[in-house]
Amino acid sequence: MSKNFALIGAAGYIAPRHMRAIKETGNNLVAALDPYDGIGIMDSHFPEASFFTEFERFDRFVDKWRRKNDQKIDYISICSPNYLHDSHIRFALRNQAHAICEKPLVLNTKNIDQLEIIENEGECKIYNILQLRLHDSIIELKKQVEKELSENPNKIYDIDLTYLTSRGKWYFISWKGNIEKSGGVASNIGVHFFDMLSWIFGPIQESIVNIKQADTNAGYMRLKNANVRWFLSVNYDYIPQNIKESGKRTFRSITVDGSEFEFSDGFTDLHTKSYQDILSGGGFGLKEARNCINIVSEIRNLAPVGLHGEYHPFCKKVVS
Known part of the structure; x- marks a missing residue:
């Protein structure tokens, strides 16, 4: 009906x-x-x-x-x-x-x-709406990790998350550029990636912020079964040159133990899949959302430590 x-x-x-x-x-x-x-x-x-x-x-x-x-x-x-x-x-x-x-x-x-x-x-x-949980490639990755962890429960993966989605000057005039309204870069553009990673690799154990600027957040987090270096930015300058030359303004990359995880396709219908899931009695509620909200709210309250310890390689684009 x-x-x-x-x-x-x-x-x-x-x-x-x-x-x-x-x-x-x-x-x-x-x-x-x-x-x-x-x-x-x-x-x-x-x-x-x-x-x-x-x-x-x-x-x-x-x-x-x-x-x-x-x-x-x-x-x-x-x-x-x-x-x-x-x-x-x-x-x-x-x-x-x-x-x-x-x-x-x-x-x-x-x-x-x-x-x-x-x-x-x-x-x-x-x-x-936690649509990455419904992405076919991400579901397959979760199955693969679950299989490997069943054989080796103590395995720790090394993850690099990089997401650059460049925005113009309007971004910082709008509510999105106001940390009180958007939650900052990590909340605004990174929350669904943090949800996906914690869904696959387990809840967060430790969080460190290396860089916290209006247009860029970067840090390191330890999940139950993964160490994650992450870099999020809306600054076009940090996009790799080959991506710029192709005319693109967005760069998305996740590597798992040094290998690129390909999930660039399959995004167009994820909201429809989300609605189908909800209407059929599924959906992701407060319980599922809690972990990623905990991650981004903690990032918002942490003081940046600079380039010490583990940090994402792109951090050197920001701090030389």
Whole structure:
């Protein structure tokens, strides 16, 4: 049976993937909210959806729907700025709708503790989009690691994570450049990679930050079965020259024991897979989100130590 959805943050970068997922799973978008009204993209997905630029009017609409016996908004998808996720999740549950929230679910672990209390008070659930867990290549890597660890439980892997996704000057003017609103670079662009690595290699044991700048975070973490050197940046200057020459502005790399792990394809339909998983009774909730939120919130509070001990080779691009 088709489900009714509402969407908060309809003009954001990631919102079209949610619209597509709602449509491709055979469901209906009833209403959308965003203070910015330039969202013609809705015409390609749900032109009949009601649209609001003011939260108060959106709130009234959702409440009226909730009170009609023959109508119900079943899910509220949340694509708003990171610091508003907690509030919008609470809004969904108050209106007796499940919440499907973009990453990071919240900025701090203590927010998860409070949301867990609220979730347990009712029947609606909170889901986090952790789409890398549904990527075919990553699932195969997890299976391979599980097999190897069954044979050698004490094996420690050496991982290098590098993610560069260059952004223009607008980034630092927007909420994404405000650490109080985005959580900083690690939360904004790295949280799903930290989730994926801790999902495969076990919970975090130790975390060190080597570099913490507005456009770049880098550090070292020890997971149960892996040592991870990581480098995250939105600065175009740090992208390898051969990547620049190809015209690309993004560089993504994960090496496992010195070998490149290839997972560049298979990203286009992961949000649809996420929705299919949720609608079929699966999905990733508060329990699954907790570890990666713990990782990025700890990174935010750690003081950088500079280039001491283990550190990612790209750190020398920043600090000579």
